[in-house]
Amino acid sequence: MNSNTNLPFPEGAFRRADESPDEDFYRHPRFVTHIDEGAIAAVTQLYREYFPANAALLDLMSSWVSHLPADVTYRRVVGLGMNEPELRANPRLDAHVVQDLNRQPGLPFEDNTFDGAAICVSVDYLTQPVAVMRELVRVMNPGAPLVITFSNRCFPTKAIAAWHILDDAERMDLVAQYLATAGGWHAVELLDRSPRSGRSDPLYAVIGRVNKP
Numbered sequence: 001m002n003s004n005t006n007l008p009f010p011e012g013a014f015r016r017a018d019e020s021p022d023e024d025f026y027r028h029p030r031f032v033t034h035i036d037e038g039a040i041a042a043v044t045q046l047y048r049e050y051f052p053a054n055a056a057l058l059d060l061m062s063s064w065v066s067h068l069p070a071d072v073t074y075r076r077v078v079g080l081g082m083n084e085p086e087l088r089a090n091p092r093l094d095a096h097v098v099q100d101l102n103r104q105p106g107l108p109f110e111d112n113t114f115d116g117a118a119i120c121v122s123v124d125y126l127t128q129p130v131a132v133m134r135e136l137v138r139v140m141n142p143g144a145p146l147v148i149t150f151s152n153r154c155f156p157t158k159a160i161a162a163w164h165i166l167d168d169a170e171r172m173d174l175v176a177q178y179l180a181t182a183g184g185w186h187a188v189e190l191l192d193r194s195p196r197s198g199r200s201d202p203l204y205a206v207i208g209r210v211n212k213p
């Protein structure tokens with residue numbers, strides 16, 4: 001079953017120029033940063049604001065860096081992504097899982113496992129975002145924040161078609177629509193946290209909190 005059928009978007013919105021398995025695209029590690037220092041600092045600041053110390057966190061679509069504040073201790077940080085060497089090299093992760101969310105959007109975690117979750121510069125690659133957002137509601141605790149950040153760069157062949165035709169503000173609306181369609185989210189905020197210098201990469205965030213008993 002395609003869980004996108006309930007979205008208020010045409011099926012073609014989630015097509016990609018490169019429909020070959022994601023496994024092939026992410027087979028080789030990329031030990032690079034995908035946004036510049038200023039934008040990374042903005043992500044870290046958001047994590048500082050939303051994720052309490054000692055929380056159990058999920059870094060979804062993770063790599064070798066998680067951008068969590070270096071001076072804050074978390075109880076447990078779990079990363080899920082596509083490339084094993086990158087995840088193994090990530091010093092913030094206590095555990096990691098390699099999983100293609102576009103093939104298997106179900107998350108391999110128990111209900112109510114995490115106090116917060118992050119998706120950094122990756123949401124544009126999800127072809128079943130609503131199914132993933134529903135799973136996040138299940139594995140996160142009531143009230144836990146999900147911090148989704150993105151900039152204006154991407155791997156163009158792997159980003160969904162809708163991403164390419166929308167501007168930055170519309171992309172925030174699209175991501176908020178994922179949460180609304182999934183259900184189980186409230187206190188949704190759309191933030192422009194682009195560094196003021198104007199020379200850095202822009203940084204946008206959509207943040208929601210789990211709304212369940």
Ligand SMILES: C[S@@+](CC[C@H](N)C(=O)[O-])C[C@H]1O[C@@H](n2cnc3c(N)ncnc32)[C@H](O)[C@@H]1O
Pocket residue numbers: 022026033034060061062063065067080081082083099100101102103119120121122125
């Ligand atoms: C641009 S990188 C961002 C990595 C990291 N979040 C960061 O902030 O640097 C995109 C990430 O999304 C992950 N990713 C892409 N497609 C995925 C998929 N189908 N399932 C799970 N993770 C995926 C990749 O493993 C990669 O680490």
